[in-house]
Amino acid sequence: MAVCFALGSTCFLVGPFPCYAQLVGASADAITFFVGSILFTAGGGLQSWLAWSGRHSAGGWSGWWAAIVQSAGTLFFNVTTYQAMHTALNSDDYNRLVWRPDWRGSICFLVSGAIAYRASARHGSRPARGGAGWWQPAVNLLGCVFFGISAVAGYVVPATGSMLDQAAANWNTSAGAACFLACALASLRDRSPAATSPPRGSAAPA
Numbered sequence: 678m679a680v681c682f683a684l685g686s687t688c689f690l691v692g693p694f695p696c697y698a699q700l701v702g703a704s705a706d707a708i709t710f711f712v713g714s715i716l717f718t719a720g721g722g723l724q725s726w727l728a729w730s731g732r733h734s735a736g737g738w739s740g741w742w743a744a745i746v747q748s749a750g751t752l753f754f755n756v757t758t759y760q761a762m763h764t765a766l767n768s769d770d771y772n773r774l775v776w777r778p779d780w781r782g783s784i785c786f787l788v789s790g791a792i793a794y795r796a797s798a799r800h801g802s803r804p805a806r807g808g809a810g811w812w813q814p815a816v817n818l819l820g821c822v823f824f825g826i827s828a829v830a831g832y833v834v835p836a837t838g839s840m841l842d843q844a845a846a847n848w849n850t851s852a853g854a855a856c857f858l859a860c861a862l863a864s865l866r867d868r869s870p871a872a873t874s875p876p877r878g879s880a881a882p883a
Contacts, residue, residue, distance in 0.1 A: 678727065681720030683861035688713025689854035692776065693847035707765035710776040711758040718755055720861075721748035739796035743789045750785025757782070777831035778850060783824045790814075790821035809867055813860045820856025823849045 728741040797814035798805035827849035
């Protein structure tokens with residue numbers, strides 16, 4: 678799950694950069710977004726499956742709802758990234774904005790991030806420091822906000838042709854992906870054998 682989210686986030690992190698699009702071309706850039714959306718869906722499916730098995734634990738239902746809503750959002754991204762890829766592969770006159778974040782998928786991400794953050798340990802509106810991964814729900818929610826801003830900016834571009842709006846769409850997509858990548862890498866680190874194995878001379882937990 679974490680590997681899928683990390684690789685998918687990397688695709689959305691590098692895809693919006695103009696230098697990357699210039700290096701690989703519009704078609705390969707669009708394929709990058711589509712591959713990233715598929716990896717997001719795979720990660721979301723695994724997360725939903727794991728959350729379902731733990732739904733009866735403390736906060737389990739919130740985790741399941743957050744996973745399901747997020748997975749729905751990834752499916753919307755599958756559709757729009759496929760459409761962008763199809764256009765890039767079949768049209769010589771292609772908009773420089775390779776992929777516009779789907780507003781439905783962005784709303785799903787925002788709802789999912791809000792559910793997860795609300796269920797996390799907090800002091801008022803602020804996250805409670807100290808526990809492993811205490812910062813991840815907040816950073817994940819921040820990433821969802823960036824994707825939401827990107828979706829709004831992306832839909833303004835065709836109407837106005839503004840390069841400023843295009844830049845806002847691209848940079849917020851990358852910023853959101855960076856947040857998701859940070860959470861995915863932290864999950865990998867926390868679940869790595871080095872992180873979970875007991876130190877020498879100590880007994881493993883039962």
